[in-house]
Amino acid sequence: MKKIFLxxxxxxxxxxxxxxxQQNRAASDELEILPVHGSIYMIxxxxxxxxxxxxxxxxxLVDSGTAENADKVLAAVQRLQRQLQVKEPPVDLRWGAxxxxxxxxxxxxxxxxxxxxxxxxxxxxxxxxxxxxxxAKSGRTFTGGNVSGDIADAGQGAAILAYENVLxxxxxxxxxxxxxxxxxxxxxxxxxDSMKLSHFFNGxxxxxxxxxxxxxxxxxxxxxxxxxxxxxGDLFVMTTYPIIDLERGGTINGVIEGLNKMLDIVIPEFRMxxxxxxxxxxxxxxxxxDVAYYRDxxxxxxDRIQAMIKKGMTLDQIKAARPTxxxxxxxxxxxxxxxxxxxxxxxxxxLTPKPAPAKPTATTKKKSQG
Amino acid sequence: xxxxVFAVFALxxxxxxxxxxxxxxxxxxxxxxxxxxxxxxxxxxxxxDNTGNTExxxxxxxxxxxxxxxxxxxxxxxxxxxxxxxCRPHAVSYISRGPSQLRISKEVDPxxxxxxxxxxxxxxxxxxxxxxxxxxxxxxxxxxxxxxFSTGQWIGDMLxxxxxxxxxxxxxxxxxxxxxxxxxxxxxxxxGNYLTYILVAYDPVYLTEPLIRSTEYQIDAHQNIxxxxxxxxxxxxxxxxxxxxNMPGTQQYADDVKDYANRYNIPWDVITAGAxxxxxxxxxxxxxxxARK
Numbered sequence: 001m002k003k004i005f006l007x008x009x010x011x012x013x014x015x016x017x018x019x020x021x022q023q024n025r026a027a028s029d030e031l032e033i034l035p036v037h038g039s040i041y042m043i044x045x046x047x048x049x050x051x052x053x054x055x056x057x058x059x060x061l062v063d064s065g066t067a068e069n070a071d072k073v074l075a076a077v078q079r080l081q082r083q084l085q086v087k088e089p090p091v092d093l094r095w096g097a098x099x100x101x102x103x104x105x106x107x108x109x110x111x112x113x114x115x116x117x118x119x120x121x122x123x124x125x126x127x128x129x130x131x132x133x134x135x136a137k138s139g140r141t142f143t144g145g146n147v148s149g150d151i152a153d154a155g156q157g158a159a160i161l162a163y164e165n166v167l168x169x170x171x172x173x174x175x176x177x178x179x180x181x182x183x184x185x186x187x188x189x190x191x192x193d194s195m196k197l198s199h200f201f202n203g204x205x206x207x208x209x210x211x212x213x214x215x216x217x218x219x220x221x222x223x224x225x226x227x228x229x230x231x232x233g234d235l236f237v238m239t240t241y242p243i244i245d246l247e248r249g250g251t252i253n254g255v256i257e258g259l260n261k262m263l264d265i266v267i268p269e270f271r272m273x274x275x276x277x278x279x280x281x282x283x284x285x286x287x288x289x290d291v292a293y294y295r296d297x298x299x300x301x302x303d304r305i306q307a308m309i310k311k312g313m314t315l316d317q318i319k320a321a322r323p324t325x326x327x328x329x330x331x332x333x334x335x336x337x338x339x340x341x342x343x344x345x346x347x348x349x350x351l352t353p354k355p356a357p358a359k360p361t362a363t364t365k366k367k368s369q370g
Numbered sequence: 371x372x373x374x375v376f377a378v379f380a381l382x383x384x385x386x387x388x389x390x391x392x393x394x395x396x397x398x399x400x401x402x403x404x405x406x407x408x409x410x411x412x413x414x415x416x417x418x419d420n421t422g423n424t425e426x427x428x429x430x431x432x433x434x435x436x437x438x439x440x441x442x443x444x445x446x447x448x449x450x451x452x453x454x455x456x457c458r459p460h461a462v463s464y465i466s467r468g469p470s471q472l473r474i475s476k477e478v479d480p481x482x483x484x485x486x487x488x489x490x491x492x493x494x495x496x497x498x499x500x501x502x503x504x505x506x507x508x509x510x511x512x513x514x515x516x517x518x519f520s521t522g523q524w525i526g527d528m529l530x531x532x533x534x535x536x537x538x539x540x541x542x543x544x545x546x547x548x549x550x551x552x553x554x555x556x557x558x559x560x561x562g563n564y565l566t567y568i569l570v571a572y573d574p575v576y577l578t579e580p581l582i583r584s585t586e587y588q589i590d591a592h593q594n595i596x597x598x599x600x601x602x603x604x605x606x607x608x609x610x611x612x613x614x615x616n617m618p619g620t621q622q623y624a625d626d627v628k629d630y631a632n633r634y635n636i637p638w639d640v641i642t643a644g645a646x647x648x649x650x651x652x653x654x655x656x657x658x659x660x661a662r663k
Contacts, residue, residue, distance in 0.1 A: 044509075044511040271457050271458055274513075277513070284513065289454070289458070289516075289537055290514070292452075296449070299612075300444065304617065304618065307619075321618075326438070330549045
């Protein structure tokens with residue numbers, strides 16, 4: 001009997017140990033998946049937030065996280081799809097269908113996960129596009145008809161959609177080194193105000209709306225019309241002040257326009273809560289109430305800095321006047337462009353009127369004519 | 371012996387199951403063993419912590435830091451006319467101190483007949499569920515709401531509620547805000563027909579010490595909380611994107627917030643003393659300030 005007891009304890013240890021290990025891995029390695037609305041989910045922890053549309057049409061991602069986290073994002077997407085299969089088991093017919101035995105389903109109800117078909121980049125930064133290469137490669141574009149993409153790669157990866165400037169920022173002229181590998185570049189770009197996916201995807205009409213000169217010069221909001229979710233990219237973050245990338249065409253007024261555009265779309269479920277949900281570029285899942293607070297904060301600080309510029313104050317004088325002091329404890333990053341100094345400087349530089357180019361004098365006119 | 375061996379085996383396996391690790395045990399969550407019935411309609415009994423209609427710059431008794439004060443100075447009531455502000459309810463951090471009735475109802479599991487949640491609703495508020503079944507609080511990445519996410523635990527006959535995931539909101543309707551990082555503990559004590567509701571708010575962003583407030587309610591068998599429908603309308607004709615606020619350096623910025631100080635002859639250094647104003651020693655500072663005038 002003692003032997004049986006020991007055997008049972010041993011067996012229990014064998015069963016239990018992997019379970020414990022699995023849970024630790026879940027806590028430390030796996031990315032968090034949050035349901036948003038309808039077919040839309042948010043993956044947190046991969047760099048920038050990744051918005052996922054998962055369902056019968058396959059997978060569409062808005063942004064892909066950092067390159068280092070690409071495998072984790074892929075694992076999270078596959079985990080999500082399996083969870084959805086469990087949630088929606090195959091239909092038990094319960095009628096005499098001679099050719100459709102339901103027992104077959106229970107032998108192995110898990111179909112292979114569906115491919116990533118689209119990645120939409122909300123802007124070009126590597127914490128949002130770093131996973132493009134790996135994730136696009138793992139995906140698939142269904143070709144035929146008038147869908148071909150690059151003929152050489154037809155059917156070999158997901159399509160990557162973005163505003164034209166995202167491609168410009170990730171690529172480089174022939175002979176120069178590009179900031180991102182070619183396989184990570186957008187395959188389909190647009191340069192007008194918006195682009196629509198040409199068909200529903202997992203029940204959603206998908207609209208990509210360009211916001212000019214916001215966080216960068218290539219920002220887009222992605223609006224999922226059926227699920228009623230906006231993926232905001234870094235036009236809206238819940239972690240810090242907006243990061244205004246001056247080198248890549250960002251401006252504070254563009255960020256504010258992006259926030260107001262989101263509020264134009266948002267309809268709350270009740271009392272400025274819920275309804276249209278907003279996936280920020282970083283930080284927790286949000287709704288219109290959160291966007292409104294953020295819009296108010298950025299607008300108020302913009303107004304203060306603008307007024308100080310009008311008074312003729314220098315950047316150093318403006319910093320000394322502390323126009324962000326009431327919001328710093330919540331929104332100032334410790335360092336970098338979203339720190340107090342970084343944010344004030346970015347706002348100042350984009351609000352300061354650029355000096356008009358000097359008019360050519362008569363002498364220079366003559367010289368240039370000569 | 372065989373049964374005992376199996377039991378040991380089963381215990382080891384169950385002991386490492388995901389549920390056992392994520393959820394507290396029944397012993398940890400004392401949901402049903404004690405406690406009293408809180409359900410019913412309660413009417414507020416006016417006392418000193420009721421918010422009433424506050425005056426601009428009435429910050430006495432609030433442990434607010436400098437950032438909170440500067441934000442309150444920039445606040446103008448006109449912001450409430452923005453479409454995004456018009457139909458907001460009072461958040462859980464405020465509503466228990468407002469002049470509003472309270473209804474508490476219980477959600478009972480139809481199988482075990484145990485109370486799995488208390489539901490609280492006030493005038494203009496959103497239903498606040500207090501879960502008693504031991505479910506964990508959501509992750510930091512989950513959305514925040516006006517009511518937050520609450521769990522409860524009986525300490526004898528006192529219900530302790532822990533609320534997280536609350537949206538940014540005012541602590542007082544004169545521009546004193548808390549952040550979305552606030553956590554609120556509430557303690558409900560029923561004594562016959564009276565209910566004491568104590569609120570302790572912790573905000574690492576705008577408060578230097580916990581804000582403690584209490585409210586007294588009395589049971590009212592004839593009460594009904596009226597509906598409060600709300601439609602967003604165009605209250606002010608203004609261009610899209612304009613956010614009303616007081617600009618630092620203007621007369622309005624400096625003067626508006628002194629209404630309260632001027633009316634009650636309270637020195638400005640007392641008004642702005644933050645946590646110091648919660649303690650009796652502040653009276654000496656008031657006297658000294660008045661003497662200086």
